[in-house]
Amino acid sequence: MNFSSKLLQHAVEEFGRLPGIGNKTALRLVLHLLKQSDQEVGRFTQAIDQLKEKIQYCQECYNISDEPTCEICRSIKRDKSTICVVEDTRDVMAIENTNQYQGVYHVLGGLISPMDGIGPSDLKIEGLLERMRKGEVKEVILALSATMEGDTTIFYLYRKLREFDVEVSTIARGIAFGGELEYVDEITLGRSILTRVPYERNVG
Amino acid sequence: MNFSSKLLQHAVEEFGRLPGIGNKTALRLVLHLLKQSDQEVGRFTQAIDQLKEKIQYCQECYNISDEPTCEICRSIKRDKSTICVVEDTRDVMAIENTNQYQGVYHVLGGLISPMDGIGPSDLKIEGLLERMRKGEVKEVILALSATMEGDTTIFYLYRKLREFDVEVSTIARGIAFGGELEYVDEITLGRSILTRVPYERNVG
Numbered sequence: 001m002n003f004s005s006k007l008l009q010h011a012v013e014e015f016g017r018l019p020g021i022g023n024k025t026a027l028r029l030v031l032h033l034l035k036q037s038d039q040e041v042g043r044f045t046q047a048i049d050q051l052k053e054k055i056q057y058c059q060e061c062y063n064i065s066d067e068p069t070c071e072i073c074r075s076i077k078r079d080k081s082t083i084c085v086v087e088d089t090r091d092v093m094a095i096e097n098t099n100q101y102q103g104v105y106h107v108l109g110g111l112i113s114p115m116d117g118i119g120p121s122d123l124k125i126e127g128l129l130e131r132m133r134k135g136e137v138k139e140v141i142l143a144l145s146a147t148m149e150g151d152t153t154i155f156y157l158y159r160k161l162r163e164f165d166v167e168v169s170t171i172a173r174g175i176a177f178g179g180e181l182e183y184v185d186e187i188t189l190g191r192s193i194l195t196r197v198p199y200e201r202n203v204g
Numbered sequence: 205m206n207f208s209s210k211l212l213q214h215a216v217e218e219f220g221r222l223p224g225i226g227n228k229t230a231l232r233l234v235l236h237l238l239k240q241s242d243q244e245v246g247r248f249t250q251a252i253d254q255l256k257e258k259i260q261y262c263q264e265c266y267n268i269s270d271e272p273t274c275e276i277c278r279s280i281k282r283d284k285s286t287i288c289v290v291e292d293t294r295d296v297m298a299i300e301n302t303n304q305y306q307g308v309y310h311v312l313g314g315l316i317s318p319m320d321g322i323g324p325s326d327l328k329i330e331g332l333l334e335r336m337r338k339g340e341v342k343e344v345i346l347a348l349s350a351t352m353e354g355d356t357t358i359f360y361l362y363r364k365l366r367e368f369d370v371e372v373s374t375i376a377r378g379i380a381f382g383g384e385l386e387y388v389d390e391i392t393l394g395r396s397i398l399t400r401v402p403y404e405r406n407v408g
Contacts (some may be wrong), residue, residue, distance in 0.1 A: 002300045004262075004293060007255045014251040018233050020397040027294060029222050029281045033252060034268075041256045047218040048237060051211045052245045055238060065239075066209045078205060090231060096206045159249075185356060 001027070023047040060131075062124045064089045072096075072104055079103045081138040085128065085157065087111055087150075091143060103141070106131065111149035112156055120156055128157075132164040139167040146173055205231070240299040264335070266311040266328045268293045276300075276308055283307045289332065289361065291315055291354075295347060307345070310335065315353035316360055324360055332361075336368045343371040350377055 001023060003009035008030065015026035033041050057063065058070035061083075065071070072078055072092075082103030086092055092105050108123040131137060140161055144150035154170060161168045172190035175184050184192075205227060209211035212234065219230035237245050261267065265287075269275070276282055276296075286307030290296055296309050312327040313344035335341060344365055348354035358374060365372045378396040379388050388396075 002297050004274055004276070004296065005259065005268045007233060007251075007258055007270060007294075008268050011251040011255040011398060014248045017248070020229070020232070025224070027297075028224070030252075030255065031292065032223050033292065041252065043219070044218045045253050047211075047215045048245065049249050051215040051234065051237065054211055055209065064212050066211060070208055072208070088235065089212075090235065092208065093206050098306050101218045109230075113214065 001112075057107075061105045062109060062127060063092055063105060064107075068125065071117050077102070081136055082141065083128070083131065083137055083139070084141045084143050087145065095143065108153070111144060111147075112153045113149045123153075125157065129160060132161065132166065135165075137164075139168050139169065142168065142170045145172075233283050261311075265309045266313060266331060267296055267309055268311075281306070285340060286345065287332070287335065287341055287343070288345045288347050290347050291349065299347065306344075312357070315348060315351075316357045317353045327357075329364065331363065333364060336365065336370065339369075341368075343373065346372065346374045348374075 001009075001014075011030045011033075012023065012026045015021055015029050016023050018026075021029070033044065036044075054066075056065050056068060058065040058073055059068055060073040061070060063070045063072070072106070079102050083106050084095065084101060084103055085106045085108060086095070086106055087110060089107060095101050095105075106124070108125065108128075108130045110118055110123050112118060112120055112123065128140075132140075140157075142154045142157060142194065144153055158168055173188070174195065175181070175188065181189070205213075205216075207216070214228065215234045215237075217231045219225055219233050220227050220319050222230075225233070228246070230265070237248065240248075258270075260269050260272060262269040262277055264277040264278060265273055265274060267274045270291070279292070287310050288299065288307055289310045289312060290299070290307060291312055291314060296311065299305050299309075310332050312332075314322055314327050316322060316324055316327065332344075336344075344361075346358045346361060348357055362372055378399070379385070379392065399407065
């Protein structure tokens with residue numbers, strides 16, 4: 001692109017570094033910000049600076065939090081004997097939205113991915129094992145993506161968690177509710193036949 | 205969305221104000237920034253703050269510039285007797301990329317759009333007429349979008365420019381190069397038959 005201004009070019013390049021934002025979108029966003037008032041742009045950049053500066057991670061579950069321990073870990077209504085292991089805070093939000101889960105979480109902060117140079121030591125796995133050692137946990141639910149990285153991480157965690165007296169489960173995989181059979185991919189369909197469940201369980 | 209942190213929520217809301225960025229995308233971008241180093245995030249917000257603070261508009265053509273007069277207006281290679289009127293700096297970049305235009309520009313900063321409350325006085329039209337009054341301009345090319353707002357602005361400008369001794373033209377409309385006839389919309393196809401040009405002109 002032929003920029004008429006180095007400042008403009010620099011801002012567009014910075015926006016273009018964000019995932020999924022190409023050069024044209026970056027330019028559109030920057031020109032949008034240029035049209036806004038100084039206050040509005042200041043509010044935008046301050047929100048990011050403040051987040052980066054003041055953000056904390058719950059010392060119990062490593063979820064993003066404004067306080068040393070997050071709201072879920074502090075709540076007396078939550079079942080501390082069940083831990084749901086997730087990749088990041090988005091997954092916590094998604095599960096909370098279902099209103100189906102009353103336990104607590106553990107946020108790994110990523111998945112094992114040798115291709116991206118992410119090994120077990122880059123994730124909050126030691127913190128999870130530390131929670132196991134306290135002996136209060138009865139079940140660990142591994143709610144990770146159904147991808148190669150997710151499966152690798154599940155396998156690694158399963159081997160580590162076997163040492164403790166806890167039940168380890170993974171969330172159910174199969175055909176999504178509302179999904180039409182003919183559009184389901186072969187692997188999911190094949191596996192969902194192999195892992196079929198008695199009718200009574202699905203109704204319950 | 206159920207945010208575990210007010211700081212996070214605030215940053216996501218600010219990102220979500222940008223055009224074309226929904227809540228989920230905003231969250232993805234903010235979590236990406238959170239994973240980056242302090243320096244990288246600082247560089248991002250500083251680039252925006254600096255742009256907003258130091259940006260200038262060329263006093264001749266109103267294009268975004270780092271100096272009082274932009275590079276194109278300063279260049280002795282450009283033909284100052286031809287002015288191409290465009291909506292914003294993106295159009296200047298697009299036309300410059302074609303390498304087909306040797307004249308100078310005039311950036312309106314928008315299009316007349318009563319629906320959005322944008323009238324002629326919100327655009328840099330007075331600056332354009334000022335340039336006309338100097339008497340050096342021979343041709344004005346109106347290179348505006350083929351939308352209702354573009355057409356409204358073209359009509360308004362045409363009436364204003366008639367008072368001066370200049371040729372006023374609009375960029376050609378028709379079927380795009382490589383466009384297949386059966387996929388062209390009816391209005392474009394119908395108009396392109398009405399405004400057909402002699403074969404020799406299209407070859408040249």
